[in-house]
Amino acid sequence: MxxxxxxxxxxxxxxxxxxxxxxxxxxxxxxxxxxxxxxxxxxxxxxQIKKGDKITTIGGLHGTVVELADDTVVIRVNDTTKMTFERSAVNTIVSAAPTAAVDLEK
The missing domain is CATH 1.20.5 (Single alpha-helices involved in coiled-coils or other helix-helix interfaces)
Known part of the structure; x- marks a missing residue:
């Protein structure tokens, strides 16, 4: 049972x-x-972000990458303004840098 x-x-x-x-x-x-x-x-x-890439941040700011570190990205917004962001603040890569070296420190 x-x-x-x-x-x-x-x-x-x-x-x-x-x-x-x-x-x-x-x-x-x-x-x-x-x-x-x-x-x-x-x-x-x-x-894959590298110097010379044109990016857009999560906040909508457009710029060109001029420096890279492990966790930060410095972007040039216009001729005189550079801003530092966390790498995670990058939303998209709008256009990749050309393969030839580009001098961005003018």
Whole structure:
């Protein structure tokens, strides 16, 4: 009699867990995985910044990269103004620098 109750209860537990497993799989493929992919692309973009790149910051400021450090980027906004930002404040690279060396310290 106890064996029959345990066997029936075991089936119910699997039936109760199945929807949660299915929901987790849907969340993983619709939310978690795309977010991880987007974060990987952003990290790659931030690592590829180089002198001479024209960038846009998260705040919408446009400028040209003149100096790079591990965590900071110095951009030239106009002929006389240079500003320092965290590397993570870069939103996009508008245009990459030409492959030839560019003298930006004029």
């Amino acid at each position: 106890w064996l029959a109750a345990d066997a029936a209860g075991g089936g119910n537990i699997i039936q109760m867990i199945w929807p949660f497993v299915l929901m987790f799989a849907v969340f993983y493929f619709l939310l978690i995985r795309p977010q991880q992919k987007k974060q990987k692309q952003r990290t790659s973009m931030l690592n």
